Amino acid sequence: MAALTHSSHWGAFTVRVDGGDVAEVEPLHDPDPSPLLRNLPGSVRHESRILRPVARRGWLENGPGPARRGDDSFVELSWDEALDRTAAEYRRVVAEHGNQAIFGGSYGWASAGLFHQSQRQLHRFLNLIGGFTSSRNSYSIGASLVLLPHVVGNPGSVFRKATAWAMLARHTELLVAFGGVPIKNTFVAPGGMARHSIRRHLTEARRRGMEIALFSPLRDDAIAESEARWYPLVPLSDVAVMLALANVLVREGLHDPEFLARCCHGADRFIAYVLGEEDGLEKTPEWAEERSGIPAQDLRVLARRMAAKRTLVTVSYSLQRAEHGEQPVWAAIALAALLGQIGLPGGGFGHGYGSMGDLGSSSASFPLPLVPEGRNPLRSFIPVARIADLLLHPGETFAYDGESYEYPDIRLVHWAGGNPFHHHQDLNRLRRALARPDTIVVQDPYWTPMARHADIVFPATTSFERNDIGSGRADARIVAMHRIVPPVGEARSDHDILAGLAERLGVHAEFTDGMDERTWLGRLWAQLARTMREAGLEAPAFEEFWANGSLEVADVEGERVLFDSFRADPEAHRLRTPSGKIEIWSDTVAAFGYDDCPGHPAWLESEEWLGAPRAKRWPLALVANNPATRLHGQLDAGPYSQAAKVRGREPVRIHPSDAAERGITDGDVVRIYNERGSCLAGAVVTEDVRPRVVQLSTGAWFDPDDPSADVAMCLHGNPNVLTRDVATSRLSQGCSGQHALVEVERFVGEVPPVRAFTPPVIRPRGD
Numbered sequence: 001m002a003a004l005t006h007s008s009h010w011g012a013f014t015v016r017v018d019g020g021d022v023a024e025v026e027p028l029h030d031p032d033p034s035p036l037l038r039n040l041p042g043s044v045r046h047e048s049r050i051l052r053p054v055a056r057r058g059w060l061e062n063g064p065g066p067a068r069r070g071d072d073s074f075v076e077l078s079w080d081e082a083l084d085r086t087a088a089e090y091r092r093v094v095a096e097h098g099n100q101a102i103f104g105g106s107y108g109w110a111s112a113g114l115f116h117q118s119q120r121q122l123h124r125f126l127n128l129i130g131g132f133t134s135s136r137n138s139y140s141i142g143a144s145l146v147l148l149p150h151v152v153g154n155p156g157s158v159f160r161k162a163t164a165w166a167m168l169a170r171h172t173e174l175l176v177a178f179g180g181v182p183i184k185n186t187f188v189a190p191g192g193m194a195r196h197s198i199r200r201h202l203t204e205a206r207r208r209g210m211e212i213a214l215f216s217p218l219r220d221d222a223i224a225e226s227e228a229r230w231y232p233l234v235p236l237s238d239v240a241v242m243l244a245l246a247n248v249l250v251r252e253g254l255h256d257p258e259f260l261a262r263c264c265h266g267a268d269r270f271i272a273y274v275l276g277e278e279d280g281l282e283k284t285p286e287w288a289e290e291r292s293g294i295p296a297q298d299l300r301v302l303a304r305r306m307a308a309k310r311t312l313v314t315v316s317y318s319l320q321r322a323e324h325g326e327q328p329v330w331a332a333i334a335l336a337a338l339l340g341q342i343g344l345p346g347g348g349f350g351h352g353y354g355s356m357g358d359l360g361s362s363s364a365s366f367p368l369p370l371v372p373e374g375r376n377p378l379r380s381f382i383p384v385a386r387i388a389d390l391l392l393h394p395g396e397t398f399a400y401d402g403e404s405y406e407y408p409d410i411r412l413v414h415w416a417g418g419n420p421f422h423h424h425q426d427l428n429r430l431r432r433a434l435a436r437p438d439t440i441v442v443q444d445p446y447w448t449p450m451a452r453h454a455d456i457v458f459p460a461t462t463s464f465e466r467n468d469i470g471s472g473r474a475d476a477r478i479v480a481m482h483r484i485v486p487p488v489g490e491a492r493s494d495h496d497i498l499a500g501l502a503e504r505l506g507v508h509a510e511f512t513d514g515m516d517e518r519t520w521l522g523r524l525w526a527q528l529a530r531t532m533r534e535a536g537l538e539a540p541a542f543e544e545f546w547a548n549g550s551l552e553v554a555d556v557e558g559e560r561v562l563f564d565s566f567r568a569d570p571e572a573h574r575l576r577t578p579s580g581k582i583e584i585w586s587d588t589v590a591a592f593g594y595d596d597c598p599g600h601p602a603w604l605e606s607e608e609w610l611g612a613p614r615a616k617r618w619p620l621a622l623v624a625n626n627p628a629t630r631l632h633g634q635l636d637a638g639p640y641s642q643a644a645k646v647r648g649r650e651p652v653r654i655h656p657s658d659a660a661e662r663g664i665t666d667g668d669v670v671r672i673y674n675e676r677g678s679c680l681a682g683a684v685v686t687e688d689v690r691p692r693v694v695q696l697s698t699g700a701w702f703d704p705d706d707p708s709a710d711v712a713m714c715l716h717g718n719p720n721v722l723t724r725d726v727a728t729s730r731l732s733q734g735c736s737g738q739h740a741l742v743e744v745e746r747f748v749g750e751v752p753p754v755r756a757f758t759p760p761v762i763r764p765r766g767d
């Protein structure tokens, strides 16, 4: 038999197994494989695996109810007892409080695979028992998903129909990249990403002469081969820069009134604002220099070059993961509209070229078959990043996209395939919130901090312990994800865990549809093969696909240009906005009356900005970006992630001048802190970050020095102890976790060990 194929969100590969674990992985026909593959060896039998179902001691002894969580020991249960007790708690909560008291939003990336999708499996189960309080949108693009419908209609067009990388490589002369094009992020795409070609496109573009203007606090947000010009701006000042560029275009008559009149709505309002006619403050390059630190003259020169060249303005997702995160996205669209190149090959705007690997992909895309979730009869929901508000403020109202809603009273929280201690902000506040519900159920393969805060923990298999079909939204290859080892300990798949609960709650037949894993895969394959054939592609029978290990998908959409047909004939291809055009002014958004998101893109100061009053007390701007050495918190214990740590801590990059001022040298353990919390990290002193910026990526597993303290210090370097749990705005209520103002000091005294990967105390039943 050929080597066993498998897949992940960061690539397809074959596996060599030894001792019941992944010993080696070999990329599968990938020109530029992801270094994240190096985290996989040893991951199956790592000591941080959850081996058996357990319950928290206090929950078993005292029954369900609010309790401090995260500092208790656990008791092993048989599968039957764990499932019986969980089903009984479901029955109690539904009878006493109704289904709305169940929070099943369960955000998170889990693993690749069409069948074993934790979230879908959980939602299917919860819908069958009468529904649940759900969550909307994502931590990735929470602001954009709500804003874009008002500005360009369907947000899917901006992401799924983004101008192809091949067109950038061929036509773009100047790429103005806010947040850069960090190659590290482009290895990842939800569901899979088998052919990594962005480095090649960037290199080819450079060879042809494309220039990159890199606006970022970090130099390495563009690869060295791009020879980008670095504009090391102050974090959270991008909108000031964009407005100043717009100002120069208008003042010097370099904008395109014909395009604005034909394809846009309300550009005059925005222009009046940029010229200072609305608020008496002209958004000149000098005004922007004060906010961004970028010399006014550089901005003037750049604006003129943008008008003279085929220019694409791109904004990374990170810019909208911030307070007022709607504004940079909207302002970039307005800036591109002024240039008049939207819809031209290699011109216009983009959102996320350095954020997600599949953006601008040219692989044929066809709808992927999904496990049906069924229908949730309840309407109760939260914007996903409002989880702590939900638990802390039942009965209170919140604004969202022009409407007002109420937080329900949550009694039971069920999480599968996500880690709020990775994704959420202000972790000390999150811990207070997690003390509120009666019961928390978690399914995960690993003893993550979220599992430690649960009352019932079910051990889930990793993808290596089950069979599946792997494919992303516009993937180059569909992969047979072979089971390579038997389940570790007593682990079960999410599907099997939930089938066990479904059985006890009388919905087993509906949940499984009478099928096992093999039958489900056959059904999903049949659907996939049908849609592929409809798209003109060939698809073999399941058995043949499974034996071959993978199926290549042709490259067909390399000519795609965002909004080309709209540009050619805006009447025939009206956007789904009230005006049918690109809305640089939105009557709808203006009518909502939100001062944190007015009717046109605007400069709104953030509390975490270096120009804010708080910066006097907390003088450094922390960039808490996505990690280069792993996907979020996943496989943080893996060899590639561990190799980058400094004395076991997450590396924090700091400029030499800021380090010297604080007596910090390379390799020191430092303490990063603000009024919300603190963490340890390992200093890396480098000129690749701009002065007054420190960068600490997300993903180090939260490791509280004292798990029973109200405000704990993280010994490992999780930046979310420092970030503020505040929404982007009332419009979108998105995640704003990318930034926080902090202070850093050298840590003196004995450095405590990192215990994040050591399981909690677990006792056998009866002890």
Ligand SMILES: Nc1nc2c(c(=O)[nH]1)N[C@H]1C(S)=C(S)[C@@H](COP(=O)(O)OP(=O)(O)OC[C@H]3O[C@@H](n4cnc5c(=O)[nH]c(N)nc54)[C@H](O)[C@@H]3O)O[C@H]1N2
Pocket (backbone or CB within 6 Å): 107, 108, 109, 110, 111, 116, 118, 139, 140, 141, 321, 416, 417, 418, 419, 420, 422, 423, 424, 443, 444, 445, 446, 448, 460, 461, 462, 463, 494, 624, 625, 626, 631, 632, 633, 634, 698, 719, 720, 723, 735, 737, 738, 739
């Ligand atoms: N400060 C700050 N915070 C951020 C961000 C930021 O930029 N700054 N970025 C945000 C973004 S964009 C995102 S998307 C989120 C990501 O946040 P998450 O998606 O929650 O992070 P992951 O670590 O991927 O969590 C996935 C979990 O699923 C588990 N898992 C894997 N496979 C399976 C399975 O088959 N079954 C089950 N039951 N579990 C499984 C993993 O062990 C892991 O614990 O973080 C957000 N948080």
Ligand SMILES: Nc1nc2c(c(=O)[nH]1)N[C@H]1C(S)=C(S)[C@@H](COP(=O)(O)OP(=O)(O)OC[C@H]3O[C@@H](n4cnc5c(=O)[nH]c(N)nc54)[C@H](O)[C@@H]3O)O[C@H]1N2
Pocket (backbone or CB within 6 Å): 139, 140, 141, 178, 179, 180, 182, 184, 185, 186, 187, 188, 215, 216, 217, 218, 221, 233, 234, 235, 236, 237, 238, 316, 317, 318, 319, 321, 354, 355, 356, 623, 624, 625, 626, 627, 628, 629, 630, 631, 632, 738
């Ligand atoms: N290796 C790896 N790849 C990933 C992920 C991962 O965890 N690991 N996560 C995936 C996911 S779920 C998502 S949503 C995407 C995230 O995609 P993004 O959100 O775009 O990624 P980040 O790395 O958080 O941020 C990108 C860069 O923005 C810059 N930046 C931060 N603040 C500012 C600012 O105020 N102004 C400017 N101009 N630049 C700023 C930072 O220097 C940072 O390196 O990445 C995906 N890819």
Ligand SMILES: [Mo]
Pocket (backbone or CB within 6 Å): 139, 140, 141
């Ligand atoms: Mo994300």
